[in-house]
Amino acid sequence: IDTAGIRRRGRVSEKVEKFSVVKSLQAIAQADVVIVVVDAGEGITDQDAGLLGLVLDAGRALTIAVNKWDCMHASDKRLARSNVARKLTFLDYVTVHYTSALKGTGLRRLFVSVDQAWRSASRKMATSELNAVLAKALTRNPPPVVRGRRIKLRYAHQGGSSPPLIVIHGNQTNQVPDNYRRYLVRTFRESLGLHGTPIQFQFKSGDNPYKGRRNVITPRQQRKRKRLMKHVKRR
Structure with a gap:
């Protein structure tokens, strides 16, 4: 323009x-x-x-x-x-x-x-990568205490792209102050090397949505498991 x-x-x-x-x-x-x-x-x-x-x-x-x-x-x-x-x-x-x-x-x-x-x-970001960055951010600077209770941010995953949307689950997430949101943006931007794009965050209260969900094994993983089982039986 x-x-x-x-x-x-x-x-x-x-x-x-x-x-x-x-x-x-x-x-x-x-x-x-x-x-x-x-x-x-x-x-x-x-x-x-x-x-x-x-x-x-x-x-x-x-x-x-x-x-x-x-x-x-x-x-x-x-x-x-x-x-x-x-x-x-x-x-x-x-x-x-x-x-x-x-x-x-x-x-x-x-x-x-x-x-x-x-x-x-x-960019598509792995859930494990996002949670590693979240853990680093929480260790370096824990969320504040609000009304006698500390905000807990437990889990992160990608919710979209263009711009990158990072969804974070936890407790009292509606109480996350603006300065801490800016801190998270800086930390994720620096850790992931995201340049020239805004980063959006969505905070949700509740449990980890992936907790208790069975992992879907790919055909490649199934073949690898069969080879491993054959090797164990031979021994």
Whole structure:
């Protein structure tokens, strides 16, 4: 999405502006990865920040290109980088690239980030892997005590992808505070190497849904078991 195409109010007619916004929203809804292109000379405007918030709300993987970087004076680039970082604190998992579409600089790294964001968003994660990360998070920083009882998070599994949805079962899960949710997001993101995509959590109270369920043995496992039993009988 080139945010320069969504002009500021007053520069174009309201009808054209509304059409541009609608087309941008449609692009977000249909995209696997959104590339938001902003003007280096203008930095992250309030309108840009609002559009980025819509991408976040839609759960889309994201990377940002600050374009026309070649037009910036060297003395202005440090301030521009600082302003971008300040405006994007709510998207700390997103990679920002400083590019020049005219000269082609920075574009290769940009598309490497796009591929990485897509892989992270669509990744399938093993239940054992998620529970290992959960155990590490709980050991490092246990959940808080609420009304005299400690919140207990017992079990995690993947509930979806694009964006990754991690379902955590336990007791008093509706009492998990926002700061602890953010801690879990950081821990899972760092441990699993998920870049460029939001991570969603769903907390459920109750028992482990897989407790007591019989494991389904694959044909390969059945053949392996038969070979093992034959070997035991021969001995």
